[in-house]
Amino acid sequence: MVLRNYSDHTIKAYSSLISRFLRQWDNEQIENLSTNQINDYIYELVTDNNYSRSFQNQMINAIKLYYRVMYGRLSEDLEAPRPKKERKLPIVLSREEINSIINVISNKKQRVIIMLIYATGVRLGEVIQIKLGDIDIDRKLIFIRGGKGKKxxxxxxxxxxxxxxxxxxxxxxxxxxxxxxxxxxxxxxxSVQQILKRALIKAGIKKNASVHSLRHSCATHMLESGTDLRLVQEILGHTSIKTTEIYTHISTRNILNVQSPLDSLDF
Incomplete structure (x- = not known):
């Protein structure tokens, strides 16, 4: 996985999932497990523990990688059914809520961390990796090195x-x-997660927001301010424009201009 340039996070997750899978079988069984046996294992694991769709996909990817590397089995030979894709809208904080969060943080470092994530839309794993040399003061840019997908x-x-x-x-x-x-x-x-958790409580915000919600909020607010969708895609580091388009569904720029039929009634 290191040679394939997988991220440290992915290597750790895949290693844990593969170890868990291997513990279920004798060494003699592993090489010749059928697709049905593997699918049954995944099904029982997911249903018994109520694991998420993303966990299921990660488990399938890890097992496929193991068999491809260790035994040369093609992905087509291990075609496990993928879970149906969920269509959940991200949690977005309003500008007023963001302002409240920033104002209740008294520690300078913690305050700037939250500001930077919201201002630039960087991921949690990216903000903690930023180095002083990544900041270009003259050009007013921050370089994000080795983001998701090593980009x-x-x-x-x-x-x-x-x-x-x-x-x-x-x-x-x-x-x-x-x-x-x-x-x-x-x-x-x-530590960054704890900063936001405490700030949400102190600001009296009840939304189930996470650090990633700051990224969602940044993207949504940029679109509402008229920033081009392609530019938002570049700033967020999305490979596909379809990923960025989710924010058009939660932007209030157009939906608030729609007149409710209730408002046209005379009562």
């Missing part, structure tokens, strides 16, 4: 974010990573 991209550095970043850097004086944690490493993903 680099640039995101804009807004004036307000720049001013807050400059104040943060002057105060904390990070040396390598923009947001440093304990020791020589970067800030942890868990």
């Amino acid at each position: 680099d991209r640039i995101v804009p550095l807004s004036d307000k974010l720049y001013q807050n970043l400059r104040g943060y850097i002057s105060m904390y004086k990070p040396e390598e990573y923009l947001f440093e944690g304990n020791g020589d490493s970067h800030y942890s993903a868990r």
Whole structure:
């Protein structure tokens, strides 16, 4: 998986799933398991534990990779049925809610982390990997290195974010990573999640929002402000425009202009 340039997260997840799968069978059985046996294993695991669609897909991908690498079996020989794709709209915070979240965070570093995620739409795993050298002050850009799919991209550095970043850097004086944690490493993903969790409670926001909701909110608010869909796709680092199009379904730019038939009644 390392040679195939899989991310550390994917390697860890696949390794865990494959180990779990192998523990269910004798060594002599594994090579000659039929597709039906594998499908039955996945079905029982998912239904007994009520696992999500994404977990099921990840399990199928991990098992297929194992058989392709270890035994040369083609993917077509292990055609497990994929779960039906869910159509869930992402959770989006309003501008007022974002403002409240930022205002209740008193710690400068924590405040700037949340601001940066919302301002640029970067993923949680990306924001903690940003280094000082990735910030181009003159061009007002931030380089995102090795994002999802191992792809680099640039995101804009807004004036307000720049001013807050400059104040943060002057105060904390990070040396390598923009947001440093304990020791020589970067800030942890868990710590960022806790920042938002506490801020949501303090701001009295009841939505089941996560750090990724800041990314969803960034994309939605950019579209509502008139930013071109293709540009939003580039900023978010989406491979397919179809992924970005989900935000057109939750943008209020057009839907709020629709007149309800109730408003035309005279009562």
